[in-house]
Structures are given as structure tokens and as C-alpha cells.
Amino acid sequence: MSESEYRVTGMVCGHCAAFVTEEIERIPGVTGVTVDVEGGRVTVASDGDLDVATVRAAVEEAGYDLASD
Structure with missing residues (x-):
């Protein structure tokens, strides 16, 4: 099992979190x-x-940006 952390810009509320979660959960694995x-x-x-x-x-796809660290 692997765990990764990403920085996402543009999220401001629970709905934002739900959209991001939904799209990432579609990734196989x-x-x-x-x-x-x-x-x-x-x-x-x-x-x-x-x-x-x-x-x-x-x-x-969820409408936000993955920040590059």
C-alpha cells in the first residue's frame, strides 16, 4: 500500500473536496x-x-489545479 500527498489550489469548501475526491477515486488502484x-x-x-x-x-477534471512543489 502506498500513500501520497498532493497540494491542490482553488479548493474553498466541502463541495470542492467532494468533487476532487470523486475524480481521484476513479483512478484504478x-x-x-x-x-x-x-x-x-x-x-x-x-x-x-x-x-x-x-x-x-x-x-x-474536478476543476482545480495540482500545485507543483
């Missing part, structure tokens, strides 16, 4: 998503390593 709206962080648990481009595409 994802087993859990935790969103911290105030901190702008998303933690993703998965069966293995995830491709950051796949996570970025899911976040963008």
Missing part, C-alpha cells in the same frame, strides 16, 4: 482519499505508486 480544504492538501492511498500525471488530470 486508489483505495482512499482524504482532503484538507483549509490546508490545500489531498492524501491518496493506493495499491501502488500513482503516476502524478494521472492524479493531475483527475484534479483538473
Whole structure:
């Protein structure tokens, strides 16, 4: 099992978190998503390593941006 944390910009409420969660959960292998709206962080648990481009595409599909650290 793997866990990765990403910084997401543009989230301001629970609805934002729901949209991001829904899109990331569609990625094959994802087993859990935790969103911290105030901190702008998303933690993703998965069966293995995830491709950051796949996570970025899911976040963008939800209407937000994956920040590059």
C-alpha cells in the first residue's frame, strides 16, 4: 500500500473536496482519499505508486489545479 500527498489550489469548501475526491477515486488502484480544504492538501492511498500525471488530470477534471512543489 502506498500513500501520497498532493497540494491542490482553488479548493474553498466541502463541495470542492467532494468533487476532487470523486475524480481521484476513479483512478484504478486508489483505495482512499482524504482532503484538507483549509490546508490545500489531498492524501491518496493506493495499491501502488500513482503516476502524478494521472492524479493531475483527475484534479483538473474536478476543476482545480495540482500545485507543483
